[in-house]
Amino acid sequence: MIKINKIECKSQYGACPSEINSKLQTLNSKQIKKILDDEQMVSDYSIQYAFPDKLKVDILLKKARFAVYNKDTQIYLLLGNADEVLGTSDETLLPYVIQNGETPNLFALTLMEGVFNMYQVNKGEMINSGLVVELPTRVRVILPLEIKIAYDKN
Template sequence: MRYRKVFLFLALLALIISPFFLLPRILKIGKINCKSQFGPCSKNLEEKIRNISQEKKSLSETEKELTAFLESDIIVNDFSFQFKLPDKLEINIIERKPKFAVQNQNGMVALIDGNGYVITIEDSTGLPRLITSESLPNVGEKVTEEALFALELLYDMFSFYQVRTGKIDKSSLVIELSRGPKVIFPLEGSHQALLGSLRLVLDKLNSDSQVSTIDLRFKNPVIK
């Protein structure tokens, strides 16, 4: 009697669990929808997903292929799947958001996320641009620590002073203030300390000042 109860319990347990293992292998996916935190996924991402889903495959096969692709795509920060009857699979994606931009001498722009990774290469952007004479990094690559430091400084300068462009010149970040002096930053140190020093200097200057350059690469700012 005791063994019979154990057998019935195991049979019931198998009956409950088996659909979770069998259904993903049986169900066929006929349609895939992709959404991000910004709305529909980007056209580039949609096209790549469409290429994967050209023929009907099982839920488990589809999720396996999509997982391999999404984990390798630089624009995807995180993702999840949701199956909806009868044959629809929804992909919810958190895309990396461009925060910085680096522009080369040909006008091409690398859009970069907050961690310094290149998301895409475009021919224009509304973001503040760091101008460089060097070639742009490839999509998926990370910019140098010096470039990331300069980008973060430029981002802050845009927030405080609406500066839209900066240039790396001789291991320094050079920024032209609107109706103001040229500011030279080092490519290391504390952002807050550098911006604080700049604000103190600007507060001391009057509207008739003939200052053309504020150099913050030294312990004490050099004003020319």
Template structure:
């Protein structure tokens, strides 16, 4: 009878104690390691640095800090935070998909831009169509200038049609070097579809003439009402 009573007491203590232990764990466990990944692979250096600042906090504190950070971080559509025994947090983020990129002349990095023109993040390289500019580029979270957005959308269409990845904004023009030594000049405003349609029509006509014909065009200037061939 006495042994049975002791077992009941122990069972009661365990039942009362275990929930308390679990409830207190988030405040007691210290997070010493952070892992961050996105749908594209490891998180970029800038985001990784921000996330690492939560190392050393309690599990509860780290989750709260990371949640606030990621909710307000530009370019993150969704995220999850998972605890791994004994002291690790794994952060999975879904990044907003960029459409193109901008690069300041003389600087190595690219700022990735979404379809709305918002600067998402910096990268050391890109496979996206991009424009190099001699002016400033937007900081993360800022919106590119209207002329830059117009030029980027033109560049995207040229990239899709002809696989030319890079263009350059010089003064009030978008300059794109095509294959075969041909240069195309676009304005930084107007009807994008009309401009790309005019380019396609001119290129199609030029292909009808051999290189040794009297037509030897090196530049297509679409900045005027009537295209100029030089």
């Protein structure tokens, strides 16, 4: 049996995130495979033995599209496609929506992503039934999240 003394982990962005690195220090390749299979942030990975006592782990991280800032916990929830939670953070450069503990509104997040792409504004807030965004020109925009259509049958 080969004794592994060091695990070297890299992602497409450089070093592996600290939360993954700390989990990988088990120094057992079967456990490492299970950890990486179960990790929400990891899309794919490869493990390679390097002589004399090292494992090289290359991971492909899923990319977060947007975030939700929870006022109660003061933490950003990082979300990928289809409301997939990829992790948490104390700060973010992603477009985000501020809200109180509710389930993230995917429509509001998609709107915020569009506002970010057009105006480089990354912050919006859920107020009542709308998304409130302040543009760089100091214009405050309220984007409705629900539309009620009334029509006359006559």
